Amino acid sequence: MIRFLRLWLAFIASFCAQLLWAAGADNETLIITGDLWCPVNCAQDAQQPGIFVELVQHIFAERGIKVEYRVTNWARAVHEVRRGKANALVGAGVRDAPDFIFSKTAVGVSRNCFYAKQGLGWRFQGVDSLAKVTVGAINSYSYGAELNTYFERYRADSARVQMASGDRALAINIDKLRKGRVDTIIENSWVMQAYLAKKGQADTLLEVGCRKIDVPIYVAFTPALESSQRYVDIFEQGLERYKAMGEMDALYRRYGIAPESLGTR
CATH class of the missing domain: 3.40.190.10 (Periplasmic binding protein-like II)
Incomplete structure (x- = not known):
């Protein structure tokens, strides 16, 4: 009886923890920003907001995290992410912001x-x-x-x-x-x-x-917020899964990009 009660209490505790996580995720918003560089990231109100934007939206939606996408000029976008006013910079090379936190996998290349x-x-x-x-x-x-x-x-x-x-x-x-x-x-x-x-x-x-050399481009996360490493881990896991499933190639093709021309494999 005591063992059953402990198991029941453990189940209730686990169930409540999942509810709290889900509730927290429902209120969690990831802010990404960059200047217009379509098809990397396009207009905010576009039917196709950009390859990088769609990837972020889809990957974080799987975790119940909303994504807010803002378009501004590049200098301001870098500044806002560096200060933690936004979570991530879209379409960044390592040289653009070497102090930012980058995923292991580049989303694409600038060529x-x-x-x-x-x-x-x-x-x-x-x-x-x-x-x-x-x-x-x-x-x-x-x-x-x-x-x-x-x-x-x-x-x-x-x-x-x-x-x-x-x-x-x-x-x-x-x-x-x-x-x-x-x-x-x-x-x-x-x-x-x-x-x-x-x-x-x-x-x-x-x-x-x-022209050589290709420049890898990423979604780069702010160094100013502790949540960034968690977000990078979520994004990296999503990228690896999407590549393995062929979803990345399908997304490229929707924007007219030939996957075999990317040089990211």
Whole structure:
């Protein structure tokens, strides 16, 4: 009788603990932030808020944790996460915030590639190979020290470099490419694949070489809050499970990204 009573009390205690955990989780909110970098993270009200955003939402929803996604400029996003005003920074490289807490697994890579129409007969093979083409790039973007130096050196020579600016810079460069005003354009591979897929033009441009080295990108958690290590552990476990189940590849494809092009395997 006494043994039965102890077992019963243990069951009640365990049951109550689970109820308390569930109640706490229902009130738990994870705040993530970053600047617009679609398809990594897109507009807050978009039907597809971004690959990283969806991953965070799905993984933490499994634990009953709500996710609040905020869009702001990059400097402010880094500042808010560093101070613990937000829990995590979306689309960060280790160099962006080396003091933040990163998962073991990168969600993706940042890779700058060159694109051209079929029949160009040219591939990017280092900066010296650019002397044979006119390149379209985006003003104020960083493409790595070597390419940045090249673009700055020849930005006044429209036969070698043409810079586009503004919110429609990518669309402007693609239009120039199609009209033959530039031979090739450089763009982040995720951004280009997602843009062309959205426009129904996935096979209209060819990738003709990429800049090395790829930069791994993460969801990086604040060093200011004790809860961060728990969140990192939850996120890492979710990433490993989603990869094993093929859910990651399915998510990439929904945004027009070819998983085999990521270089994260």
